[in-house]
Amino acid sequence: MTQKPKDSFAERSRQSLMRRANAARLALAARAVRPAAPRATGATDFLTLPGYGDVRVYQRIADLLGISNPFFRLHEGRASAETQIGGRALVNFSSYDYLGLNGHPAVAAAAKAAIDRYGISSSASRCVGGERPVHLRLERAIADHYGVESAVAFVSGYATNVGVIGQLVGPKDLVVLDSVIHNSAVIGGVLSTANRRSFPHNDLDALDELLRQHRGKFERALIVVEGVYSMDGDYPDLPRLIEIKRRHEAWLMVDEAHALGVLGKTGHGLAEHFGVEGSAVDIWMGTLSKTLAACGGYIAGSEELVYYLKNFVGAFVYSVAMPPSIAAAAEAALACMHQEPERVERLQSNAAFFLRAARARGLDTGSAAGTAVSPIIAGDSLPAVFVSEALFRRGFNVLPIIYPAVPAKAARLRFFVSAMHSESDIERALDATVEEMAAAIERMSTLRLPDISALQGTG
Ligand code: PMP
Secondary structure, X not given: OOOOOOOOHHHHHHHHHHHHHHHHHHHHHHHHHOOOOOOOOOOOOHHHOOOHHHHHHHHHHHHHOOOOOOOOOOEOOOOOOEEEEOOEEEEEOOOOOOOOXXXXXXXXXXXXXXXXXXXXXXXXXXXXXXXXXXXHHHHHHHHHHHOOOEEEEEOOHHHHHHHHHHHHOOOOOXXXXXXXXXXXXXXXXXXXXXXXXXXXXXXXXXXXXXXXXXXXHOOOEEEEEEOOOOOOOOOOOHHHHHHHHHHOOOEEEEEOOOOOOOOOOOXXXXXXXXXXXXXXXXXXXXXXXXXXXXXXXXXXXXXXXXXXXXXXXXXXXXXXXXXXXXXXXXXXXXXXXXXXXXXXXXXXXXXXXXXXXXXXXXXXXXXXXXXXXXXXEEEOHHHHHHHHHHHHHOOEEOEEEOOOOOOHHHEEEEEEOOOOOOHHHHHHHHHHHHHHHHHHHHHHHHOOOOOHHHHOOOO
16 A cells, blocks of 8 residues: 655645644634633634745745745746746746647637627536537537547636546545646545545556555545656556556546647547557546646546536536637637647657757756656755756746655756747757756855744744
8 A cells, every 4th residue: 555655745735634623623612611702822813824934934045045936927928938027038948838829820819709709708607607609619629639428628627636536536435646646636536535545656566556455445446647747747658557447447537738739649648649549548637728728627538427527526517617718719729739730740859859958968857758848857946946046047937846846855847848949949948957957056065054943933
């Protein structure tokens, strides 16, 4: 049995929930025996929320070291392979517009036409406010793309995983997640109250063994993996997963957020990469926010699955329908992707080039497999932040990914490679990364970190 590491995000969220539940219980018990009196416990003070102080301390350390915040940067225009920040043009590796479809004339025209016809908002959930043809056309196109019977679109990719996993399995069931699965799937598992297990990243022997030991105790089992992993850029062995899920009578759900438009000769994703029929996977999940240059999530699979989700998943039933302009844009982007296969080819060529060039320069690419997601492992968080900042100064926007998004010793720079980058963009960025990585190591060796205890409680 593989337990989640004790310091994992889910574990810390669980512990924080437990702490707060306990505090609430104690407060209720105290009220039962004591007359109500004004309290000064800070219970209504947002500053006392778990983690708040830590973030402030990190911020103070960064300020003392003169590091600017790499997050929440203000982009002044469309962020694709290039962007503009603070009046400066930068080569951008921080947006997942993999095929450069954000701003494609056909995509923008489809969104504008939908606004003219339907307005901005759908103004109610699809159950009560009714459908628009653009929603149905998008879902038909997604189902056809996967070669399955049906599909349903949600307003958020994150909410798709939370809502769908949260609804499909329950206390008598088992949900098995890859250890680096996206947070939305983890939280979906928590919400479901199903028994949760994780297996070491991409270790399908461990998955098989886990199911052999535990499958028999539960009614249903759901395996959740990603088509391309969002932090590592590698992917699972789909034929083996299908064999395992069949043998153990489990559902297989594949989150294709970073695989659609990225894997497979024509961008059809993990199934095309391995030459497998789409219908061999029970639940295809994906987002409209990456390759499809829009916003939202989808599930594709059998009629029965989609019928069930449309009637039971709260994130669909009780949430407003996707804005018609977004549905129209995503449908147009999917059509562009099919009509302009050279975009997929260019992306794949750039992604492979990035990996070769990074390795040739001696950079640590972790388990990257030459997809659009390309990590360069820095180790600790600080060097990752130093390198990101130096790259920013040199005209490259590459974000650091630090704990808790990845393990503390696996902080990294994450490059999103797009079809619109040139090989020269990639080479220049990697040359700068090599130089700045060496400078960061040097700086770490002479760095005197401020006394953290003196910074605590600084609000
Ligand atoms: N799944 C994966 C693998 C992701 O990387 C993300 C976020 N990028 C999501 C789901 C959530 O999608 P969205 O950002 O479109 O809500």
